[in-house]
Amino acid sequence: MTPAVLICDDSNLARKQLARILPQQWQAAIQFAGHGADALATLKKQPIDWLFLDLNMPVMDGYQVLAELQKLQLPLQIVVVSGDIQPEAHQRVMAMGARAFLKKPVDPQQLAALLQSEVAPASERSKVVTPPWASDLQQLDPQLRDVFQEITNVAMGQAGDLLARLLQVFVKLPIPNVNLIEVSELTMALASIAPDSQTSGICQGFIGSGIAGEALLILTDSSFSDIARLLNYQGELTTAVELELLMDIANILIGAVLKGIAQQLDISFSQGHPVVLGQHAPVSELIKANAKRWRKTLTIELSYGIEGFDIHCDLLLLFTEDSLKTFRYKLAFLLDDAE
Template sequence: MTTQVLICDDSAMARKQMARSLPPEWDVELSFAADGREGLEAIREGRGEIVFLDLNMPEMDGYQVLTQVQQQDLPAVIIVVSGDIQAKAHERVKSLGAIDFIQKPVKPEAIRAILLNYGILEPATTEQEPAAPPPLTDTSMIKVDLRDACQEVANIAMGQAADLLAKLLDVFVKLPIPNVNVLETSELTMALKAVESDSKASALCQGFIAAGVAGEALLMFYDGSFEDMARLMRIDDPLDPDTEIEVLMDTGNVLIGAFLRGVFEQLHMNFSQSHPVVLGRHCDLSELIKDKIHKWQRTLAIEINYQIESYNIRCDLLLLFTEDSIPTMNYKLSYLLD
């Protein structure tokens, strides 16, 4: 009997990877949704007996979808598939009715194990002749571009960095959808000015380099965040003038290091980092980074805003890849872009 399977994820790359990773012998009819609202509508229409659900999505996120499915008692068995690997994320989705959790990037063996464990997929028997696998939805119809692929790579790396920070501080890190764009440096400066508020920020930067890829990672820590972060880090005197530098360096060490490792592991590349340098303290964002980008014409920019739940802590991680890095990034991701 054919099973109605829904893959709900805002990333075309993630939808394609998930579809390719399903057991080939599983008789399914696949549907896709690019955000939570589309996904919920597909479930209501009966196209989601089994749902593979992302958490970080526009319009309606995975937590909201789970809540609506639970409140409306919709007939859907939901497996969360996410780059947010924090223990508290696992706990929350289970409490909202998800039967299990799969970590991105997905592995076919992990999917098969869960489907077998819950009796969704029947185990193969040696006595039977293997049936020819039914054709799945043609994934060549799912088009993935550089921006989408980079966003999904960043999403996974972001989750790994957040998980490390969450474990160190015993907190829950609220994760956004990564913002990825190829920009002229003048456009980047204008974009930063557009999001500037009354809050000033302090920042550090760290250069990184790999074969054919180079850039700068910048961590911008907003004023008002230092005192809470110092207390979470158990720093003796959170009001000491040197505490801000200590907080900035320690947070940068966690978030920048873990994020870059996550990115380059997915690209199967070795990389190295320079020593972190404090760019400035209590300044406007555009002022903090203008000296770093004026020498570039274009940049591949990845921006992530980290917030810690229940605390007044907010920081931005900004990765700026040089224009010369873009062809290498395209090449490394090309197997996902067909």
């Protein structure tokens, strides 16, 4: 008997990629949900045998779905599929009833072993056809934005895992915010991060394989005392010490996110020396001197937090407009593979 399968993920790309490597005989019984509330509505209406559940989603996230399913006690197998690979994330979902935890992107062999069924080989890939959005990117096509978000979701999960292991904490991961914006809009977007807070910032350039840009890391000043405590720093929090802590966090997050993106696109990045944008100033002051370098830019914003601590960190990746051509072709392959 063919099992009924529900894949719940806010990324269309992720849903397609996972469905594609499920057993061939399951294909006709696969359904999709774009967020947790959508999945619960389906689960309450009809019997589902296997639920593949993302964690980081709008409306209702995976943790909330697991909590509701604990109450409902439905007879189904739950497999969490997430880019959040922190050890505590794994422990939490298993304690909430998940049968297994698979990291994104899913390894077909691991999935096959879990299902105890041989995954059918991928069908012969057709020639990549340039998608309709490739010739004109005045604004981001929803399909392209979805692909960017999913790639970033996986990369930021790797960065969050490194930070969690270093600080022995649980890192709250955001839903990536992806936009193609003008520099004037960028200035407003950055200024809205912490409008009433003093902040410190680092900027680091990167380039590789036709893609270039800058990573900006903005940390609220109120975060430094908790970061110092987590790193077991006992001395006085001088400006020099805060700068060292800022550099440490920037090295972890920027390096890990860029590495995660590069691996998925099969490219490599070279990173420049980090530059201090400023310390103890409003975000608008930090970016004023740099705004003239940016025109239209593809911007990916990630807002990290740490559970139980007053630590707030924003990482923005600003890709040059010239990088979009390379992105188009790299992402076209990903979309083609997901068909």
